Amino acid sequence: MAKEIRTESLKAWYGTSQILKGIDLHIEKNSITAIIGPSGCGKSTFVRCLNRMHEVADGALVEGKVWFENQNLYDPAMDPVDIRRRIGMVFQKPNPFPTMSIFDNVASGLRLNGMRNKQALTEAVEKSLKMAALWNEVKDRLNHSGMSLSGGQQQRLCIARALAIEPEILLMDEPASALDPISTGHVEDLIGELKKEVTIAIVTHNMQQAARIADKTAFFLSGELVEYNNTETMFISPLDKRTEDYLTGRFG
Template structure:
């Protein structure tokens, strides 16, 4: 299996805080990779380094390499704007644009690229919302505000918005932490359907979620990658004692 995203000696800092310490990880294509670990271990920072979203925070910097299809996204020729259209992101809290309608939220990224053809936009809205399993619920209220729907629907709207720009990979930062179990189940089903087309990396606090959806699982602790492997192996027979302790809840 090909590797979509590869990090080499990746370090990330917030000012003086060394958040990610020399991580080498290979994210396989067309699979779901879960990143687990206790709060503050650098999970979110790691995926934010994969689409150059880490550096938008003040005082944040990155060293090392992140290869997307073999190309270093931190090389000086690489435009971070282009990287972000190739590697989409969904955040912990649903963040649709409140002043835009559901329709406009979905096509927000396409409009940035100058797309004005309404037939094309209509098609993208329907396709993206169907991919995000939201179409049937909102098809009669596309003009309603992006924040008029429930939290779970808003999160799927954010997924649709990210998919509308046709990224190659999708990074999800604890996408279900603000959602109830039913909305969570819908998003997990959706991720399962999406992995044929996309490479997915999901950060989660919920180990059952990682076990349910992920093909591969990475365990991080204090900014380091402790273990990475096939999910079944990581959960049932981890190589490291630390991983086992965390997974079985005997931590600290």
């Protein structure tokens, strides 16, 4: 079941470089929120803080709070592994496990979580591939390598892998930037369907993509949240001159 997530005074560093400078942002459940802004503004760092992936990098530091079901994910009592199960991540470049079949790629997280029943695994894999709009393309070759798929299919396989463990929130860091226009269209259509099941935050450099798929858009600049609004409102009548300048291509 989809959940909301909210940050409070979220700050992040790599070594001595401060990347995020106190972000307050409420991502609503069953919505698609686009995170936009020029390179180096903190977009990817922000989403990595939401499931505590930022902290695994050398020299990484986080301050502030991330509220998820009325719990601060940075409370010392919280288990980062459980957090990353409930808040999944899809990366910019498709990254199927190269030594695994299509089936085993999707089943990998389930097995790590202790699922051993063959029928249950088979049903979960099929369900996830259907949710990722990939089942009809691969159902007759589930034992083939995940690397045998096209780039767009590989990305949908990675989405299926993330969905298999039934996350409540799905973070996507430029999931279509390495894909051709047709594959990008498939992924965008998929994202639109998935918001019925999960809450989605997507980092994108593509303004047209944000306009097409996002319910709300957050504009980051130099580690700060400049503006957050309904996507249509922001793109038609931004409240901040910096947002207008970015959306119209004056910088970025």
